[in-house]
Each structure stands twice: as structure tokens, then as C-alpha cells.
Amino acid sequence: MQNQIEQKCRDAGLKLTGQRRTIAKVLTEATDHPSANELFQRCTEIDPKISLSTLYRTLRVLEEARIIQSHDFGEGYARFEVAKEEPHDHLIDLVSGDVHEFNHPDLERLKQFIAKEFGYDVVRHRVELYAIPMKSPQGKRRRVRS
Amino acid sequence: MQNQIEQKCRDAGLKLTGQRRTIAKVLTEATDHPSANELFQRCTEIDPKISLSTLYRTLRVLEEARIIQSHDFGEGYARFEVAKEEPHDHLIDLVSGDVHEFNHPDLERLKQFIAKEFGYDVVRHRVELYAIPMKSPQGKRRRVRS
DNA sequence: CTCTCAAATAAGAATAATTCTAACTTACGC
DNA sequence: GCGTAAGTTAGAATTATTCTTATTTGAGAG
Numbered sequence: 001m002q003n004q005i006e007q008k009c010r011d012a013g014l015k016l017t018g019q020r021r022t023i024a025k026v027l028t029e030a031t032d033h034p035s036a037n038e039l040f041q042r043c044t045e046i047d048p049k050i051s052l053s054t055l056y057r058t059l060r061v062l063e064e065a066r067i068i069q070s071h072d073f074g075e076g077y078a079r080f081e082v083a084k085e086e087p088h089d090h091l092i093d094l095v096s097g098d099v100h101e102f103n104h105p106d107l108e109r110l111k112q113f114i115a116k117e118f119g120y121d122v123v124r125h126r127v128e129l130y131a132i133p134m135k136s137p138q139g140k141r142r143r144v145r146s
Numbered sequence: 147m148q149n150q151i152e153q154k155c156r157d158a159g160l161k162l163t164g165q166r167r168t169i170a171k172v173l174t175e176a177t178d179h180p181s182a183n184e185l186f187q188r189c190t191e192i193d194p195k196i197s198l199s200t201l202y203r204t205l206r207v208l209e210e211a212r213i214i215q216s217h218d219f220g221e222g223y224a225r226f227e228v229a230k231e232e233p234h235d236h237l238i239d240l241v242s243g244d245v246h247e248f249n250h251p252d253l254e255r256l257k258q259f260i261a262k263e264f265g266y267d268v269v270r271h272r273v274e275l276y277a278i279p280m281k282s283p284q285g286k287r288r289r290v291r292s
Numbered sequence: 293c294t295c296t297c298a299a300a301t302a303a304g305a306a307t308a309a310t311t312c313t314a315a316c317t318t319a320c321g322c
Numbered sequence: 323g324c325g326t327a328a329g330t331t332a333g334a335a336t337t338a339t340t341c342t343t344a345t346t347t348g349a350g351a352g
Contacts, residue, residue: 015299015348036338051302056339058300074218074272076310077338091264100264106256111275114253118237118246120277126220127273129257131266161319161328182309197331202310204329223309 003028005067005082012065019054022047027068033079033090033099073099073128089127149174151213151228158211168193169204173214179225179236179245219245219274235273 005024009016026042034042036056043050059080062068070078073092079099088103107127115122151170155162172188180188182202189196205226208214216224219238225245235253237246253273261268 017300017348054301072218072220091261091266094269102260104256104260110250110252110256114248114250115237115275115277119280120237121280122275122277123240125275129261129268129271131261131268134265134267163329200330
């Protein structure tokens with residue numbers, strides 16, 4: 001009964017403590033992009049004795065092991081998500097704070113093209129669209145792969 | 147002998163104090179994207195008595211008046227630049243820390259297109275390319291409009 | 293199964309960028 | 323020149339995150 005993160009911890013040679021199991025469970029079950037504080041609240045519901053330091057350290061360790069990913073959407077704190085195979089970008093709903101993920105091949109091509117014009121190779125990038133729901137609902141609302 | 151920023155302060159109904167003139171001068175003369183600390187150092191060379199609080203407050207006020215723009219390149223602090231008429235994105239040189247500006251019309255179209263798929267209108271966006279200089283210099287090094 | 297010890301944890305102190313507070317000062321319209 | 327709202331100063335406060343130190347524990351070796 002062990003989740004993806006626990007297995008990856010093992011593979012990375014990380015000890016599996018009770019606290020890490022708790023954090024792994026919370027991260028695995030999150031469908032949003034929670035902040036450290038939100039994660040802490042969810043963790044304390046499972047284990048009220050867990051320490052905030054432990055959460056932060058674990059988040060750092062998990063990120064260094066490429067098991068999770070942190071994002072800075074300019075809110076003054078970081079948000080976290082389980083690392084996915086294929087990288088993706090984010091659209092942040094300015095009204096609700098919800099985050100949608102997308103990945104557009106044209107964007108990948110374009111960024112490489114632009115960098116090449118300057119004589120650079122892109123190592124990583126950050127594309128964030130801060131947006132509000134369309135007033136008129138007649139926009140083609142297409143289904144998006146998760 | 148007054149610079150663009152001083153005129154814009156006047157237009158915005160902001161008092162023109164000695165400190166603001168100093169900050170305006172430093173911002174106007176900057177060709178890079180300095181941090182608050184770097185700006186503070188440059189300001190104190192002109193006026194050693196200027197306060198860091200004043201710099202921060204002034205930066206906030208100037209940004210609210212759309213006279214300058216702050217950016218967060220994930221370094222733990224903000225960088226500032228004088229607001230330009232046309233918005234642009236940034237390519238950050240991971241080796242030197244230099245910042246290059248670019249604006250590609252395809253990118254603008256693409257971001258609107260992507261947002262529309264989700265039923266959103268883009269209010270603002272953030273596109274940052276973190277890159278390293280190309281090893282082989284035979285990449286097509288095209289002229290880039292400023 | 294238990295011993296060992298490097299790795300992990302808890303609690304709170306420390307850090308660092310930025311903002312706030314409260315008392316003093318100044319720009320600028322009249 | 324005057325009055326006053328806006329600005330400045332110095333340092334305290336804030337806030338997310340990291341560090342420190344003493345204590346605990348997972349998990350491999352025997």
C-alpha cells in the first residue's frame with residue numbers, strides 16, 4: 001500500500017519515516033498546487049505532532065531528488081506539486097487561485113527559437129499566464145488532457 | 147534637466163523630493179535590471195543619507211504608478227526596470243546574470259490562444275527563459291529588433 | 293532479533309527581503 | 323511665508339524559509 005512518492009524515496013536512498021509517509025500521502029492526494037502552509041495543515045490532520053521544519057526540509061529534499069516540483073507564482077510563498085514526466089506550464093486563475101496546467105508544442109519550439117537568436121541554449125523556462133474567466137462563455141471550451 | 151521619471155511623477159501627482167530625484171536618476175541611468183540592494187548602493191553614492199525604507203517605499207509607489215516594473219527571477223529578491231511602452235519578456239543568462247529583453251508576436255498570439263482554450267482572458271503573463279550561451283557559435287545569429 | 297549510527301526530527305532561533313510604525317520634515321498650492 | 327498632506331527616517335515588525343542543537347529512529351549488519 002505504498003504510493004509513488006514512497007517508492008521514489010526508496011529509489012533515491014531516502015529514509016522512510018512516519019513523517020515522510022504522511023507528507024508523501026498528502027502530496028499524492030493533492031489535486032491542486034498547495035503551499036507549504038496548506039500542506040502543513042493537511043499533514044497535521046493526519047499527524048498533529050509533525051513539525052513545520054520537517055515539512056520544509058522534506059520538501060527541499062524531495063525537490064532535490066526531483067520527486068516534487070516547487071513553483072513561485074509571485075504570491076510570496078511557494079506552491080508544490082508532484083513532478084510529472086512531461087514538463088508543463090501554468091495558467092493561474094486570478095479570481096479563484098486555481099492553477100491549470102498546459103503544454104503546447106509551439107511554445108517549446110518558439111522558446112528555443114528565440115533563445116537561439118540571442119545565441120543561447122534554454123536550460124529551463126517559466127511560462128505563467130495570469131488570467132480571468134472569460135465574460136462571454138462562447139469561447140471554444142475544449143477538453144484538455146490532464 | 148529633468149528626466150522622464152521626474153516628469154511622470156509630476157503627472158502622477160507625486161511630490162518631487164530630493165530622495166526621489168536621486169532614485170529617479172539612478173533608475174534612469176541603469177541599463178541593467180538592478181535589485182533593491184544594488185539600487186540602494188547606487189543611491190547612497192549620490193546621497194549617503196538616503197534611507198532603505200525610502201527606497202523601498204518609492205519603488206512601490208513608482209510601480210503602482212506604472213512608472214517602473216519589478217520582476218522576480220526567482221533569486222529571492224526583486225529586480226527593477228523603467229517601464230517601457232511595449233511589454234517584453236526576459237531571457238536570463240544563467241552564467242553572467244545578464245538579462246536580455248525580447249518580444250515575439252507569435253508568443254503573444256499563442257498565449258491568448260492557450261488561455262482561450264481554458265475559457266480565460268490573459269491579464270498578464272510571465273515568460274522567462276533561463277539559458278546558457280551556446281557552445282558552438284555557428285547557430286544562426288540573427289539580428290534582433292531591440 | 294538487536295545493535296549501530298547516519299540520517300531524520302522537534303522546537304525554536306536565525307535569516308533576509310520587504311513593510312510598517314511613529315515621530316519628525318518638507319514640497320508646494322494658496 | 324503658511325499650513326498641511328505627503329514624504330522621510332530609523333528601527334521594529336513581518337513572513338516564508340533555513341539553520342542549530344539536542345534527541346530520536348530507520349534499516350542494514352551481524
